[in-house]
Amino acid sequence: MTTKTEKEISTPVINVEHLAKSYGDINAVDDISFQVMPGEAFGMLGPNGAGKTTTVEIIEGLRTADSGRVSVLGLDVAIVPVKIKQRIGIQLQAPSLLPLVTVQEIIELFAGFYKRSIPADDILDMLALKDSRKVLVKNLSGGQQQRLSVAMALINDPDIAFLDEPTTGLDPQARRSLWSVIEDMRRKGKTVFLTTHYMEEAERLCDRVAIIDHGQIIAMDSPRELINTHFKESAIQFELNPAPPEVILQSFPGATQVIISDSEIIVYSDNIPATMSSILKYAEKVNLTEQLKDLYVREATLEDVFLKLTGRKIRE
Amino acid sequence: MKAFSKLLISDLKQFFRDRTALFFTFAFPIIFIFIFGWVFTGSGSVSYDIGLVKNEGSTVGEKISQMLHQIPIFETSEGEFEDKLKELEGGDLRAVVVIPDDIDTYIISGQTAEIEVYYDPAQTTSAQIILPVLRQSIDEVNRQITQQPILLHLTEKSIQAHDLRDIDYLVPGILAMSILFLGLFGSIVLVERREKKILKRFGATPLNRSTMVFSQVAYRLILALVQTLIIIGIAYLVFNVQMVGNWFLLLGLVMLGTLTFISIGYFAVARAKTTEGAMPIIQIIQFPMLFLSGIFFPVDFMPDFMRPIIAIIPLTYLGDAFRQVMVEATPLYPMSLNIAILGAWLVICMILAIKLFRWE
Numbered sequence: 001m002t003t004k005t006e007k008e009i010s011t012p013v014i015n016v017e018h019l020a021k022s023y024g025d026i027n028a029v030d031d032i033s034f035q036v037m038p039g040e041a042f043g044m045l046g047p048n049g050a051g052k053t054t055t056v057e058i059i060e061g062l063r064t065a066d067s068g069r070v071s072v073l074g075l076d077v078a079i080v081p082v083k084i085k086q087r088i089g090i091q092l093q094a095p096s097l098l099p100l101v102t103v104q105e106i107i108e109l110f111a112g113f114y115k116r117s118i119p120a121d122d123i124l125d126m127l128a129l130k131d132s133r134k135v136l137v138k139n140l141s142g143g144q145q146q147r148l149s150v151a152m153a154l155i156n157d158p159d160i161a162f163l164d165e166p167t168t169g170l171d172p173q174a175r176r177s178l179w180s181v182i183e184d185m186r187r188k189g190k191t192v193f194l195t196t197h198y199m200e201e202a203e204r205l206c207d208r209v210a211i212i213d214h215g216q217i218i219a220m221d222s223p224r225e226l227i228n229t230h231f232k233e234s235a236i237q238f239e240l241n242p243a244p245p246e247v248i249l250q251s252f253p254g255a256t257q258v259i260i261s262d263s264e265i266i267v268y269s270d271n272i273p274a275t276m277s278s279i280l281k282y283a284e285k286v287n288l289t290e291q292l293k294d295l296y297v298r299e300a301t302l303e304d305v306f307l308k309l310t311g312r313k314i315r316e
Numbered sequence: 317m318k319a320f321s322k323l324l325i326s327d328l329k330q331f332f333r334d335r336t337a338l339f340f341t342f343a344f345p346i347i348f349i350f351i352f353g354w355v356f357t358g359s360g361s362v363s364y365d366i367g368l369v370k371n372e373g374s375t376v377g378e379k380i381s382q383m384l385h386q387i388p389i390f391e392t393s394e395g396e397f398e399d400k401l402k403e404l405e406g407g408d409l410r411a412v413v414v415i416p417d418d419i420d421t422y423i424i425s426g427q428t429a430e431i432e433v434y435y436d437p438a439q440t441t442s443a444q445i446i447l448p449v450l451r452q453s454i455d456e457v458n459r460q461i462t463q464q465p466i467l468l469h470l471t472e473k474s475i476q477a478h479d480l481r482d483i484d485y486l487v488p489g490i491l492a493m494s495i496l497f498l499g500l501f502g503s504i505v506l507v508e509r510r511e512k513k514i515l516k517r518f519g520a521t522p523l524n525r526s527t528m529v530f531s532q533v534a535y536r537l538i539l540a541l542v543q544t545l546i547i548i549g550i551a552y553l554v555f556n557v558q559m560v561g562n563w564f565l566l567l568g569l570v571m572l573g574t575l576t577f578i579s580i581g582y583f584a585v586a587r588a589k590t591t592e593g594a595m596p597i598i599q600i601i602q603f604p605m606l607f608l609s610g611i612f613f614p615v616d617f618m619p620d621f622m623r624p625i626i627a628i629i630p631l632t633y634l635g636d637a638f639r640q641v642m643v644e645a646t647p648l649y650p651m652s653l654n655i656a657i658l659g660a661w662l663v664i665c666m667i668l669a670i671k672l673f674r675w676e
Binding site: 085098113 | 323329334
């Protein structure tokens with residue numbers, strides 16, 4: 001038993017090799033390879049339609065790949081999907097719940113599908129659903145349904161929990177309470193596979209992040225490393241209408257990269273004071289000081305990494 | 317087994333929380349029985365208003381008048397020709413019988429007298445019921461006058477052990493209809509769950525698909541049995557329709573019929589993407605079956621080219637089987653053929669459903 005555990009620690013729980021899947025002409029997943037280690041919180045980050053859900057659902061055994069190999073917990077997904085499903089928990093992007101059953105009933109129903117499950121009470125406690133245990137699913141709020149959907153993914157005390165955009169559509173408070181559930185799982189040594197398009201979420205929750213765009217992984221590392229690798233500089237963000245020409249911004253001392261979307265402008269700089277004063281001088285010169293709004297300096301984030309790598313904002 | 321029973325219990329709970337489903341499964345067939353029951357049990361007091369125009373002094377005219385007054389389904393009133401014709405045109409009368417003024421003279425001299433009947437062909441019952449009865453009555457009077465002896469007499473003998481009333485014919489039909497609905501609409505649940513990604517959610521667990529389908533089928537079978545008992549119970553208590561046959565055979569047929577229509581439904585919607593897309597498909601299957609299967613009225617009057625359709629639709633056989641076992645109606649087909657054809661539909665549609673059904 002001990003030797004087996006040791007062995008599991010040293011081998012990845014998810015191993016994806018050259019995975020590809022296309023729908024017609026669109027390469028939804030285009031030659032993706034990565035590994036997830038036991039106890040790791042792994043995030044897949046990318047805009048809608050980047051191929052996150054397709055990738056996750058192939059790993060979960062819900063879709064078949066065109067080519068490539070996927071193993072989960074040392075088992076080949078294409079060969080023993082049911083055996084794997086006993087040991088993983090899946091939260092789908094859409095809540096997908098039966099409308100006419102109560103919270104407690106649906107938890108107990110799904111618990112009945114697994115060999116191993118944790119008591120409904122514990123799960124309801126964990127996701128703050130105890131007060132609504134007797135409420136029919138159709139009468140739950142969007143946030144409650146989302147939490148219930150996560151609860152259903154944890155009912156079998158899974159070795160790996162797959163959460164596909166678990167906080168989409170939640171208000172900030174509900175999002176934070178779900179984050180603490182995920183942090184709890186990390187503390188317990190569970191592996192968490194998370195997809196999200198919230199950078200903040202990935203930065204806070206994930207040990208490692210793969211940034212995915214057009215079906216390909218364009219960068220993969222810990223959030224800190226990703227930022228440090230791509231940015232020695234900080235970001236100056238402001239609004240100015242009309243936006244100055246890019247060439248002019250590029251010519252400011254210290255400016256390394258400029259991104260303009262509508263009237264929102266980000267100038268990355270390794271010399272903040274010099275760049276900042278150039279911006280202010282420019283605004284004065286073109287008589288737009290009144291139009292200069294929300295000017296602030298911040299550290300680079302994952303969002304900036306994505307922007308730098310793709311030239312696009314993640315939610316466009 | 318644990319997953320199967322949990323799913324089954326969950327489905328039953330959901331059913332009893334769904335008012336629409338409850339209504340269509342239980343209340344709807346009962347309402348049907350009451351409506352048909354009242355319509356048909358009232359048929360004894362139906363009468364047709366007949367007008368009679370005759371000369372007061374006529375002996376033969378009086379004889380015919382007496383004869384018409386004796387016929388229970390006729391309400392005969394006498395009057396002037398013009399008035400009676402107006403009443404017929406106005407729809408107050410179904411027919412007007414006109415006896416010529418000089419009918420006695422004709423008969424004494426051995427000549428044939430013309431008795432005229434006016435009727436409105438738009439009123440179909442006039443032609444179908446009133447005219448033959450009138451013809452028979454006039455013949456009877458004719459025979460009395462001519463004093464011809466009766467040489468041929470027709471005695472009607474029913475081959476039924478007991479007389480079948482219309483309601484007796486109908487109750488097995490209503491049961492067959494309920495089974496049809498229950499079976500076919502089972503597929504809508506599956507399409508709805510596929511559309512709402514609930515099937516996908518089930519697929520994300522170790523639950524296997526056959527367990528899920530079997531629990532759905534078991535759930536439908538339970539509903540079918542409950543429905544059967546309710547229909548038979550109401551029909552017996554309210555309209556005294558007795559279930560005379562073998563209960564085991566009846567319940568076996570109920571299960572066979574339910575399974576057959578479930579598999580037809582699953583096959584029919586195998587590729588339907590949405591509930592909105594699946595509903596018309598189910599209705600296209602259901603409506604011709606209701607009208608061509610003879611569960612509500614005999615289909616003898618259907619044109620010849622419809623025969624092959626009538627002979628192929630499974631509801632024809634389920635209806636016939638129910639009538640045989642419930643009220644011992646005269647078989648249209650041998651019971652074994654009924655069972656064989658339902659079984660063939662079941663097997664073929666099940667295979668097609670398994671081959672064609674899209675889970676996502």
